[in-house]
Amino acid sequence: MAFKRTFVALLVFGVAAIVAAPGFASENEVEADVTYYKDVLPILQANCQSCHRPSGYNISGLIAPMSFMDYAETRPWARAIARKVEAREMPPWFATAPTGVFENERGLTDDQIDTIVNWVEAGAPAGDMTDAPPARQWAEDANDGWSLGTPDFVVSMPEPYLVEDDIYDLNITFYTKISEDLLPEDAWVRGWELRVGDNAITHHMCSSVLSPDAYLPAEAVEDEGADTPDSRLLSCVAEGGESGMLPEDFGVLIEKGSSISFNMHYHKEPAEGSGAWSSPQVGFFLADAEPKYKVINDAIGNRSFEIPPNHPNYRVGSSRVLDTDIYVLDLWPHAHTRAHASRYTVTYPDGTEELLLDVPHYDQGWQVTYKYKEPKFLPKGTRIDVDFWYDNTPERAAREKFNSNRFVGYGPRTDDEMQLGFIGYAKIDDAEAMPTTNNNN
Known part of the structure; x- marks a missing residue:
């Protein structure tokens, strides 16, 4: 790591x-x-x-x-x-x-x-x-180990999960229904804190809210991002990532009877005695009143790329054109071990450009969430571009322990790659969802 x-x-x-x-x-x-x-x-x-x-x-x-x-x-x-x-x-x-x-x-x-x-x-x-x-x-x-303060209520995985000795990469999603004792009525939350539940084997953790009517699998599902259509992403964290409170007037609605998913990616070296228990939790902080803006978290991503063998600096891009005015709250670039740089840029409707985030030394082992001091306004018609650069050379392969002599595409394993530019934002009106496009070179 x-x-x-x-x-x-x-x-x-x-x-x-x-x-x-x-x-x-x-x-x-x-x-x-x-x-x-x-x-x-x-x-x-x-x-x-x-x-x-x-x-x-x-x-x-x-x-x-x-x-x-x-x-x-x-x-x-x-x-x-x-x-x-x-x-x-x-x-x-x-x-x-x-x-x-x-x-x-x-x-x-x-x-x-x-x-x-x-x-x-x-x-x-x-x-x-x-x-x-x-x-x-x-x-x-x-606050019993919580960094943001004592949560108003905490949702835990149904029971601790043992990641066995022979596991190298495992993507698995667990589901917990929020009990009426914890959430007796619909509530707005002003923040949440994700705790991965171990200090050695979690590559990343994502958590979503599933609506009360959503289909809830009876058992854990081994798959990347195994949420149902009626789910809303709260956020993801990986090594180095941190949760945070939302700005004033921003929040997320949790309905009575909702469920929480724990989408876990475990990664370790398989060996005798390497197994570990995982007990992730999500702590929620209630808002005093209904906020003005409803927060959405999703990713501008590309899942149709192939990084050539031994290429030193291959770019993979993705973009999105806004169909509504938004406030951006945070940015979280996510990729794996070949990624060495990332950048978010915007082109406004009048053709002017602005750099939102430049990470020339991206480190998969310390994935920072970049949280704005003040919400960043982007008008309808703005194009957001997210670019990653990948080093698939033998020199980097020797350090990061991957095979540089193969094409690499999108995949959930640590040895695969990802190109995901997560963004936390709130719509300023009720326009339709934003379309996404891909571009590679």
Whole structure:
């Protein structure tokens, strides 16, 4: 998994630094201009500790392999941290443009990077503990592991599921009817949080709402996206993905008697003892009143492509023309191990173009959901283009463990590929659904 590879690199840098570097300053040294407690700890609290702690932020199964909660934990990794922040590899953010428009944008300022580098070059002194800011209070500690707060009600999979030792790739969908105790009447929700239920084997999780009259399979269905026609996608998360609350005046209706689907893609190396239990959940947060805008989540995608063997930079595109004005809330590009870049662009009815999202360093192992600070207005007649670029060369195959000597098309397995540009939005009127077109080259 790419996230794990990122931290493996961090581990290597850290070990090398410990072996090669001169000794660090002692914790009692307080004379340095830049110290851990006064200068570095506030940066770590604001940008790093959300993941680098024993029970981190819910980013769909990813857990940082080291904690930076105090000086003793951070000091051995000082040089590795400096290398990673100088290279702008940490905190992880894979989009280069636009900047300043996404609420979850991560990154350090030049001054913050200089502070960390200068601290390390000075020997990583601790400084005076009285200079330390108060410890951060974490939502997960107060809300039984939920990052967005305590949900108003939680829907769980019918029972924990054992992913057996011999499983390599498995796409399977489970269904749970929401009991009357949990949802005694129709309700609008202002957000939801998906918990994948394990920390090692879930490639992605999608959850949908099935209407009370929808056909509900009696047992789990082994198939990619095995929802019924009367279902509405809530959202998907993969490694690195995060749930979120909707803006004010936006919501989703959950009818009394509805069901929730858990569309799970498990992926691991088959081996004795590799089996694991999975217990995904969806926590819902109720709205105080009916919202003005009804949120829809779906994908602009292409399922009819073939990536040639050994091609270094093959583009696959898809597009959609809007039949109504919309507000865009979030973007989530999704592909597999050959994908190395993604981009969303729009062409307005007057012919002008705008870049919505450019991800030149797409990482299948850390799939960020790009959430707008303010809903993005797109008028009727706008064309949205989603492009992915794929590297099917032997060099990448050696790193990602796939076969580069074959044509690769759309498929649910990790060794297959996908081209899905998910989009969360709300229609501003009741125009018909938007048509989708495909284009490849």
